[in-house]
Amino acid sequence: MTTLIILSALGLVVLFSEIFGYKKIVLPFIFAGLVAALAASFIDWNIGKHYLNEMMIVDNYSIAFTVLMIAITIVWFIISPGFFRDQGSRVDHFALIIFALIGAQLLTSFGNMIMLFLAVEILSIPMYILAGSNKSNLASNEAALKYFLMGAFATGFLLFGIALIYGQTGSFNLQQISEALTTQQDGGGVMAVAGVLLIMVGLFFKVSAAPFHFWAPDVYTGAPTEITAFMSTVVKTAAFAGFFRLFATCFSASASIWVNTIMVVSALTIIVGNITAVYQTSFKRMLAYSSIAHAGYMLMAIISLNGYAQQSILFYAVAYSVSSIAAFGILLAVSHITKNDDVASFNGLAKKNPLLAFVTLLAMLSLAGIPPMAGFFAKYYIFTAALQQHYTWLVLIAVLGSLIGVFYYFRVIIALFKNENSAAEIPMTGIYKAALLFISLVALVFGIMPGLLAGLL
Amino acid sequence: MENQHLPSDFFPIVLQFIVAAGFVVTTMVATHILGPKRKSKIKLETFECGIESQGNARVPFSIKYFLVAILFVLFDVEVIFMYPWAVNFKSLGINGIIEMFIFMVLFLTGFMYIIKKGALKWE
Numbered sequence: 001m002t003t004l005i006i007l008s009a010l011g012l013v014v015l016f017s018e019i020f021g022y023k024k025i026v027l028p029f030i031f032a033g034l035v036a037a038l039a040a041s042f043i044d045w046n047i048g049k050h051y052l053n054e055m056m057i058v059d060n061y062s063i064a065f066t067v068l069m070i071a072i073t074i075v076w077f078i079i080s081p082g083f084f085r086d087q088g089s090r091v092d093h094f095a096l097i098i099f100a101l102i103g104a105q106l107l108t109s110f111g112n113m114i115m116l117f118l119a120v121e122i123l124s125i126p127m128y129i130l131a132g133s134n135k136s137n138l139a140s141n142e143a144a145l146k147y148f149l150m151g152a153f154a155t156g157f158l159l160f161g162i163a164l165i166y167g168q169t170g171s172f173n174l175q176q177i178s179e180a181l182t183t184q185q186d187g188g189g190v191m192a193v194a195g196v197l198l199i200m201v202g203l204f205f206k207v208s209a210a211p212f213h214f215w216a217p218d219v220y221t222g223a224p225t226e227i228t229a230f231m232s233t234v235v236k237t238a239a240f241a242g243f244f245r246l247f248a249t250c251f252s253a254s255a256s257i258w259v260n261t262i263m264v265v266s267a268l269t270i271i272v273g274n275i276t277a278v279y280q281t282s283f284k285r286m287l288a289y290s291s292i293a294h295a296g297y298m299l300m301a302i303i304s305l306n307g308y309a310q311q312s313i314l315f316y317a318v319a320y321s322v323s324s325i326a327a328f329g330i331l332l333a334v335s336h337i338t339k340n341d342d343v344a345s346f347n348g349l350a351k352k353n354p355l356l357a358f359v360t361l362l363a364m365l366s367l368a369g370i371p372p373m374a375g376f377f378a379k380y381y382i383f384t385a386a387l388q389q390h391y392t393w394l395v396l397i398a399v400l401g402s403l404i405g406v407f408y409y410f411r412v413i414i415a416l417f418k419n420e421n422s423a424a425e426i427p428m429t430g431i432y433k434a435a436l437l438f439i440s441l442v443a444l445v446f447g448i449m450p451g452l453l454a455g456l457l
Numbered sequence: 458m459e460n461q462h463l464p465s466d467f468f469p470i471v472l473q474f475i476v477a478a479g480f481v482v483t484t485m486v487a488t489h490i491l492g493p494k495r496k497s498k499i500k501l502e503t504f505e506c507g508i509e510s511q512g513n514a515r516v517p518f519s520i521k522y523f524l525v526a527i528l529f530v531l532f533d534v535e536v537i538f539m540y541p542w543a544v545n546f547k548s549l550g551i552n553g554i555i556e557m558f559i560f561m562v563l564f565l566t567g568f569m570y571i572i573k574k575g576a577l578k579w580e
Contacts, residue, residue: 012563012566015570016566016570019569019570019573019574167467189464190464191464
């Protein structure tokens with residue numbers, strides 16, 4: 001709760017920095033505020049509190065995800081220093097990012113369907129605007145419109161679902177809904193089934209799971225790279241944290257309704273995401289499809305309704321966001337010089353920019369799930385959790401999907417060490433380098449000592 | 458809680474849907490059948506409150522109008538939240554006042570933001 005208040009105040013202060021003329025010092029202020037919010041998140045650790053008539057439930061699960069998302073946002077503010085430097089509305093965009101973070105935090109800690117809806121909207125509306133923040137770029141405008149229309153449509157499904165669940169159980173409170181679904185005969189009947197499925201469709205849109213993923217590649221490619229970095233890390237993590245919280249806790253009693261659907265969608269997402277990513281020449285678009293594929297793996301954690309599921313989805317979210325933000329950080333630095341997002345712009349990077357190449361190497365290995373990196377243990381935990389529920393064929397598809405993934409991630413690594421047309425040395429500030437190195441080392445440390453994170457929840 | 462609703466309990470809602478859709482269909486069909494058909498040039502023109510219509514409606518026009526309109530709707534809706542507070546002013550007590558003042562401060566910061574940003578400047 002303190003985190004929420006700090007973040008909201010920070011958002012307002014940043015919003016007003018242009019009007020009251022303290023624009024110059026706003027960036028240090030943002031860092032101070034985010035660090036304060038990060039520290040404040042730990043207050044309720046191991047306590048578990050309810051706020052506002054159980055509207056918000058702060059437990060270790062939500063704190064862990066909040067900490068992850070605030071940390072990623074801090075890194076994001078370091079790697080996007082040139083973010084709209086030329087545009088007058090720069091601080092407004094920063095404020096929107098912080099407001100989106102508020103929504104993301106609410107999405108990890110809702111205890112009520114109304115709060116779920118509000119969180120999704122608080123998270124989504126700034127992202128619609130930010131996707132179109134490169135106003136002179138047609139692709140960016142297209143991305144914003146597409147994202148908005150699809151997002152609004154998905155929200156409609158979500159609301160229909162919530163309404164039906166309310167009609168059946170007479171409550172918005174997750175605890176009461178869960179009890180009602182358990183005690184009612186045939187798990188709530190046709191209304192509960194329709195409600196759960198509609199909510200699921202709404203959330204599938206938000207996490208870009210196939211066959212609801214068609215907006216994602218266009219939006220991820222069209223939006224400014226900085227925004228894509230935020231979308232594929234913080235927004236995705238938040239959406240999954242909310243998805244997991246709702247289904248694995250509230251709807252776990254009526255699991256028979258939705259487990260099979262999510263299983264099929266998960267398999268489909270892994271196949272579609274990985275195979276389409278192979279055919280991409282643009283690094284940014286490849287990362288978009290890879291983020292779809294990773295959504296498929298994370299869906300596997302939702303259907304493994306056992307003790308492992310919670311920690312495996314947290315581990316996966318950490319590994320994925322950390323490697324993904326590193327990959328986008330590199331793309332930002334590289335595309336700043338080469339002016340395009342192609343994989344070809346990484347050709348021969350290792351020669352002149354050994355540090356950048358090293359970070360790329362670690363990020364790609366982690367995304368592909370190669371042993372010394374966190375990505376490997378993330379997949380390992382997810383697959384173990386799924387195998388305990390005997391989803392053998394799903395794990396088989398997921399393993400095959402990761403093998404396809406290795407192919408396109410390694411294409412980037414191969415490009416790094418090519419001999420031809422080596423790119424010029426890319427100028428980077430010290431703190432930028434430090435941030436990139438730090439996050440890739442985090443991915444490495446969690447890969448070597450997964451116990452640091454795995455036993456947390 | 459008395460949560461044992463049978464699907465048949467929702468029959469009134471279905472009935473309402475049928476009545477709503479039926480009313481629209483019936484009136485549209487009925488007016489087509491019953492109404493006299495006199496097609497002249499003036500009859501087929503766009504009806505614009507009695508004023509003669511001019512030119513095409515599909516022309517670009519100032520976004521300022523939308524901005525003012527949407528801001529009006531926004532603040533209009535926010536003011537609605539004050540009605541329940543006014544009705545329950547006594548029972549909500551000091552907590553209600555504090556919460557409402559926080560709401561109004563946030564509300565006014567938004568107002569200040571749009572004024573300072575020049576969203577209401579008409580030039």
